[in-house]
Amino acid sequence: MKKVTVSAPGKLMLLGEHAVVYNRPCLVTAVDQRMYLTAELLEAEEFQLNAPDVQVENYKKKIKDIGKGEIPKGAKFIEIAIRNFSEKYPIRGGLRITTKSEFSSSFGFGSSSASTVCIIKALSELFDLGLSKKEIFDIAYKTVLDVQRKGSGFDIAAAVYGGTLYFLTGGKAIEPLSIKSLPLIVGYSGIKADTVTLIDKVKKEFSNKPEELDSIYNSITVFVEKAKDSIRDKNWKSLGDLMNNNQSLLKKLGVSIEKLDNMIQSSISAGGYGAKLSGAGGGDCMIAICSDEKKEKVEKAIEEVGGEILKVQANAEGVRVEK
Ligand code: MEV
Numbered sequence: 001m002k003k004v005t006v007s008a009p010g011k012l013m014l015l016g017e018h019a020v021v022y023n024r025p026c027l028v029t030a031v032d033q034r035m036y037l038t039a040e041l042l043e044a045e046e047f048q049l050n051a052p053d054v055q056v057e058n059y060k061k062k063i064k065d066i067g068k069g070e071i072p073k074g075a076k077f078i079e080i081a082i083r084n085f086s087e088k089y090p091i092r093g094g095l096r097i098t099t100k101s102e103f104s105s106s107f108g109f110g111s112s113s114a115s116t117v118c119i120i121k122a123l124s125e126l127f128d129l130g131l132s133k134k135e136i137f138d139i140a141y142k143t144v145l146d147v148q149r150k151g152s153g154f155d156i157a158a159a160v161y162g163g164t165l166y167f168l169t170g171g172k173a174i175e176p177l178s179i180k181s182l183p184l185i186v187g188y189s190g191i192k193a194d195t196v197t198l199i200d201k202v203k204k205e206f207s208n209k210p211e212e213l214d215s216i217y218n219s220i221t222v223f224v225e226k227a228k229d230s231i232r233d234k235n236w237k238s239l240g241d242l243m244n245n246n247q248s249l250l251k252k253l254g255v256s257i258e259k260l261d262n263m264i265q266s267s268i269s270a271g272g273y274g275a276k277l278s279g280a281g282g283g284d285c286m287i288a289i290c291s292d293e294k295k296e297k298v299e300k301a302i303e304e305v306g307g308e309i310l311k312v313q314a315n316a317e318g319v320r321v322e323k
Helices: 073-088 111-126 133-148 154-161 195-205 210-232 236-253 258-269 292-304
Strands: 003-015 025-042 046-051 056-062 094-101 164-168 173-176 184-188 274-278 285-289 308-310 320-322
Touching: 003 111, 003 154, 003 210, 003 236, 003 274, 003 285, 025 111, 025 154, 025 210, 046 073, 056 073, 073 094, 073 111, 073 133, 094 111, 111 133, 111 154, 133 154, 154 164, 154 173, 164 210, 184 258, 184 292, 210 236, 236 258, 236 274, 236 285, 258 274, 258 285, 258 292, 285 292, 292 308
Parallel strands: 046 094
Antiparallel strands: 003 025, 003 320, 025 094, 025 164, 046 056, 164 173, 184 285, 184 308, 274 285
16 A cells, blocks of 8 residues: 655754744744654555554554544644644555654754654655645644643644744744854753743743733844844854844743753853754753854853753754655
8 A cells, every 4th residue: 555754854943932932923943853654555544653653553444533532641742633624634554654753852953843744755655635735734723722721833834844933923924044154153051841830830920010021022033033044144252142142032031940050051151153942941941052163162161061962953954755
């Protein structure tokens, strides 16, 4: 029976996290560590899933029950994505799905969004639909909202389009920035963060100070707009300054933690142009921008305070069919 393997990249938020949930822009880059998904059509109307990276093995149910009943955590995004796809396009027969990730689901690289995008691209291929990037984005973003109720969709956009994007909440703008590379250093804190918990934490802490929150998000927007130009001009010093400014506001939002602060501070003391946390905060990764000459020193400084350097390249290709 017909079979296809697709892959989608992980992502790193450059600037604008949290604000982007509330109708503001952000900048995101796709990274060259990928999620792979193989999908095979079956005659029997059965859904089979193996996703060993998220502890899902030999999970099976009838195609007609997809999206219904108790769904294991690691199967949720894929199952709901298939349900959402099947509401628009008929699924004939059954499906055997296997996923394999090049990156740990603890890094905050967006393994759920990458696998959501992969399954929709795979179904588009299996049923010869030729869905556009925007159509894939829309079904995948609906899936994220169905599963976790909140999120801007920036991670979905990175997995679909790849490259480095200027992105506005819900995909109201998805603008690729035409650059070749980004001198990015990525440090993993070793602590797993939960996006929804952090979004809720900010909401709660500012529930009686909405003007203050609004003003923080407006300032973040100014940094994002400026950083878009800095990236286009390859002005890394200016990008570093803007990342530092963004980090100060993330601290005000209360989403940074001591470990990330130490990694960020050390990278700047070692000669980095700037650094900040990347993503929801509370753990996951920090990113730093620095010159080639300072790279080794900055990486060492991050390791000295307990961070793990992740060797990834930014600006990676979006979802694609593998051979
Ligand atoms: C999480 O990686 C980034 C947030 O802005 C959430 C989102 O944009 O979906 C906190």
